Amino acid sequence: MWSLQNLAPNGYPDMARIGALLPLHGNGQISHTSQLGDNYRFAIAWNADISSYDVFIERGADYRGRDSSLHATHRLKRTSDQYHRICFQAGKEPKDLRMAVAMSLVWAERTSTYIANGNSWS
Template identity: 35%
Template sequence: MKATIILTEGTLHGDPFIYPTKDQKARFMFSYEFENGHYVISIHSHPSYNGRNDASNIAHWLPYYKSPINRKICFTAGKEPKTLQKAKDFSMYWAELTWTYIRTGVTIDDQLLSRN
């Protein structure tokens, strides 16, 4: 029988997670904190935007006082990850979208629209 691990609110889950992009040319660092029934994905580091607009509404992040760079990945209310694995999967997805934006200038929103 699988044991269920219950995290208390505000618990940081593990060491920061370093994600190298699929092309191995960039690295992102995240941590995952359980708050209010879902995981918050705190951004610890990301590559330079190289002059591209990194405003929160373009780059899909929100201010977060617990992050070393004051950023977390934003979600539509009610769509936040409920499991650690979903949070990790989403952070990797966000990193790839962000890296594509940095390299090409195609915004995250435009990338998502072109996939539909």
């Protein structure tokens, strides 16, 4: 697990910092506390079958009564998966580790905001 902090100051991924601290490719875990105080942990792994990264949500926030359906929360879960995955738009899947980390941070921040105010992502 990478022990990294302050990768998303003000809720936005700091791509320069992410690029300076992480290799272009690799597998591992990252933890993030959102601006609203929710704690997340992600496992990020290369998926050779689809030539992009999967981001597994090992620890996510409690949806506190909000719609927690897979569609509303932009998650996937296959029968063989232990954890939910972040759902990426087809053709927009992260192709390198740095983008996978950035996208996981965005997902965490948007999820925390959704939980707090109930507004959908779109």
